[in-house]
Amino acid sequence: MPVVVRQARRRDATAVARLIHDVYRPFAATFRPTALRWSAETVRACSDTWLIARAGNEWVGVVHQTPDPEGHTLDALAVTPHCRRKGVGTQLVAAVEDRALSLGTRRMVIALRDGLAANIAFFTALGYRPTRPFPPSHHLYVKEIGARE
Ligand SMILES: CC(C)(COP(=O)(O)OP(=O)(O)OC[C@H]1O[C@@H](n2cnc3c(N)ncnc32)[C@H](O)[C@@H]1OP(=O)(O)O)[C@@H](O)C(=O)NCCC(=O)NCCS
Numbered sequence: 001m002p003v004v005v006r007q008a009r010r011r012d013a014t015a016v017a018r019l020i021h022d023v024y025r026p027f028a029a030t031f032r033p034t035a036l037r038w039s040a041e042t043v044r045a046c047s048d049t050w051l052i053a054r055a056g057n058e059w060v061g062v063v064h065q066t067p068d069p070e071g072h073t074l075d076a077l078a079v080t081p082h083c084r085r086k087g088v089g090t091q092l093v094a095a096v097e098d099r100a101l102s103l104g105t106r107r108m109v110i111a112l113r114d115g116l117a118a119n120i121a122f123f124t125a126l127g128y129r130p131t132r133p134f135p136p137s138h139h140l141y142v143k144e145i146g147a148r149e
Pocket of ligand 1: 023074075076077078079080083084085086087088089090091117118119121122123125126
C-alpha cells in the first residue's frame with residue numbers, strides 16, 4: 001500500500017476532523033480523549049501544523065505536530081482501523097520527526113496515557129522511552145532524534 005504523507009490544507013479540515021472523531025470516539029466509553037476537542041474549525045485555523053496520509057484516494061491517517069518547550073510533540077495521531085499494522089503510523093511519526101529536525105529540534109516528547117498498551121507498544125517500537133509521570137494519568141516519553149543527522 002503506497003502511502004503519501006503531506007501537509008494538510010485548509011480545505012482538508014473537515015476530513016481531518018472526521019477521521020479523528022471516527023478513531024477516537026470509541027475511547028470515550030472509558031475516558032475523555034483530548035483529541036476529541038478538535039473540530040473542523042480548530043483544525044482549519046492551524047491546518048499547516050497537520051500532516052495527512054493518503055493511499056490512493058483514501059485518507060488513512062492524520063497527526064497534529066507542534067514545537068514544545070521540552071521538544072517537538074504530536075497529538076491526535078490516528079490511523080483508520082482497516083489500515084493499521086501496515087506502517088502508516090510509523091510513516092506519520094517519521095514525517096513529524098523530519099519536521100522537528102528541519103526546525104532544529106533534536107528531541108521528541110509525547111505524553112502517553114497509562115493503560116493504553118497498544119499505544120505505548122507503538123511508540124516504544126519507534127524508540128520512545130518513558131521519562132517521568134505526567135499526572136494524573138500519563139507518562140512523558142522522549143526520543144532523541146539528532147542521531148538521524
Ligand atoms: C497507534 C496507531 C497510530 C498505530 O498506527 P499503525 O499504522 O497501526 O502502526 P504501525 O503499523 O506503523 O506499527 C508499527 C509498530 O508499532 C507496534 N504496534 C502498532 N500497533 C500495535 C498494537 N495494536 N499492539 C502492539 N504493538 C503495536 C508494532 O511493533 C508495529 O510493528 P509490527 O506491525 O511490525 O509489529 C493506531 O493503532 C491508531 O490510530 N490507534 C488509535 C489512536 C491512538 O491510539 N493514537 C495514538 C495516540 S497519540
